[in-house]
Amino acid sequence: MTKQSPITPAALSSRAQVSAPYDMVAEQFCAFAQQIGLQAEDSDEGVSIRFRLGQINLSGTAVQTQVELTSESASSLQLLRDLVAERMTEAGLTPEWSTKAVSSQPANMSMTTVVEVRPLTPSYTRVVIEGPDLARFDEGGFHFRLLFGPEGAGWPYLDNAGITQWPGGSKAWHRPVYTTRSIETQPDGLTRIAFDVFLHDGGRVTEWCRSLTVGTQMAVTGPGGGRGAVPAAWVCLIGDETAVPVIARMLKDLPETTKGAAVLFVPDAGDIQDLPHPRDVQIEWKLRGGDATPLGSLQDAILPNQDRFVFFAAERKEVIAARGYLIDNGLDKGEFQCAAYWTDEDMEKRDER
Numbered sequence: 001m002t003k004q005s006p007i008t009p010a011a012l013s014s015r016a017q018v019s020a021p022y023d024m025v026a027e028q029f030c031a032f033a034q035q036i037g038l039q040a041e042d043s044d045e046g047v048s049i050r051f052r053l054g055q056i057n058l059s060g061t062a063v064q065t066q067v068e069l070t071s072e073s074a075s076s077l078q079l080l081r082d083l084v085a086e087r088m089t090e091a092g093l094t095p096e097w098s099t100k101a102v103s104s105q106p107a108n109m110s111m112t113t114v115v116e117v118r119p120l121t122p123s124y125t126r127v128v129i130e131g132p133d134l135a136r137f138d139e140g141g142f143h144f145r146l147l148f149g150p151e152g153a154g155w156p157y158l159d160n161a162g163i164t165q166w167p168g169g170s171k172a173w174h175r176p177v178y179t180t181r182s183i184e185t186q187p188d189g190l191t192r193i194a195f196d197v198f199l200h201d202g203g204r205v206t207e208w209c210r211s212l213t214v215g216t217q218m219a220v221t222g223p224g225g226g227r228g229a230v231p232a233a234w235v236c237l238i239g240d241e242t243a244v245p246v247i248a249r250m251l252k253d254l255p256e257t258t259k260g261a262a263v264l265f266v267p268d269a270g271d272i273q274d275l276p277h278p279r280d281v282q283i284e285w286k287l288r289g290g291d292a293t294p295l296g297s298l299q300d301a302i303l304p305n306q307d308r309f310v311f312f313a314a315e316r317k318e319v320i321a322a323r324g325y326l327i328d329n330g331l332d333k334g335e336f337q338c339a340a341y342w343t344d345e346d347m348e349k350r351d352e353r
């Protein structure tokens with residue numbers, strides 16, 4: 001453990017008490033932190049662990065542990081509280097939360113209504129959802145999850161302790177990630193989010209889109225993930241079909257002076273869209289069916305030595321290879337982001353045999 005620097009006060013917090021020795025609880029959380037590549041830090045009163053969602057502070061005595069969670073948004077605080085509750089339950093501990101939930105809806109979840117569904121191009125359907133509390137999706141990361149539960153199950157809710165309960169068990173829920181392609185708050189105060197679904201065989205979201213009608217209710221959680229390309233004079237954005245929406249957003253937000261290239265893979269010439277982008281970022285659309293792959297495009301790219309940023313999003317295995325390629329070519333952690341957007345389950349099953 002290292003001695004930590006002072007903690008910036010976060011906007012929101014939750015507290016709980018656990019009837020268990022501080023040393024035992026701290027040891028379990030420190031081991032968990034280590035497992036996921038985080039380092040616990042000594043604080044004046046005990047120990048702290050910083051997650052992307054916020055911070056867990058533990059202190060206490062030989063018989064009792066105090067848990068304090070701090071986070072910058074109600075949505076992240078909810079996720080942190082759920083995470084702590086899950087770890088405590090696994091360890092056979094029952095935290096007593098002093099801050100009670102004010103609503104039965106998890107703070108990171110919103111109920112929405114589908115207000116538009118239409119074919120965007122041959123391989124994509126555009127869906128627009130609307131809700132009264134979606135404005136936060138304009139401030140956090142670019143992404144959110146759709147929630148598909150077991151047939152007939154209700155939506156997730158908060159129990160008396162303020163912990164998210166998943167009807168049928170959390171493992172029974174399918175929670176695919178999508179990208180907010182655009183977001184706008186209407187004069188009536190309702191916010192609309194548009195997202196583009198790449199249609200593919202066997203996809204549960206593809207099936208949902210096929211029978212989707214205006215007025216359908218859908219729960220979403222988020223926002224999550226990053227907010228696009230790290231500022232650099234030169235960028236290279238490479239993505240497969242699922243990354244077209246995020247690269248479209250990144251291109252739109254880049255400063256006009258940015259130079260570089262974007263390579264996007266789609267199955268059909270009709271999927272090519274006119275995307276606003278800085279003049280000196282060259283966009284190349286590649287059609288599936290030939291020899292070109294996202295990984296091959298990365299290997300063909302000529303990267304400058306400095307002031308550069310590479311974004312690569314595609315199938316999991318290709319992403320692992322891309323990350324290895326960039327590290328081998330001397331890029332530092334802050335100079336690239338490689339994100340697995342989907343997993344080819346058929347390929348994984350073939351590999352297991």
Ligand SMILES: Cc1cc2nc3c(=O)[nH]c(=O)nc-3n(C[C@H](O)[C@H](O)[C@H](O)COP(=O)(O)OP(=O)(O)OC[C@H]3O[C@@H](n4cnc5c(N)ncnc54)[C@H](O)[C@@H]3O)c2cc1C
Pocket residue numbers: 143174176177178179180195196197198199200201202203204205206225241242243245246339340341342343344345346
């Ligand atoms: C940060 C992030 C942002 C994303 N944004 C978008 C987005 O805006 N639009 C979008 O369309 N997708 C996006 N994705 C990808 C999407 O979440 C996955 O494709 C997801 O698996 C789709 O769920 P599903 O229910 O359709 O299929 P699943 O039920 O997850 O999978 C069913 C079958 O389909 C296969 N499969 C899954 N995805 C694909 C694919 N792309 N091509 C071929 N076969 C596939 C699986 O291997 C499995 O066999 C994003 C993913 C991430 C991580």
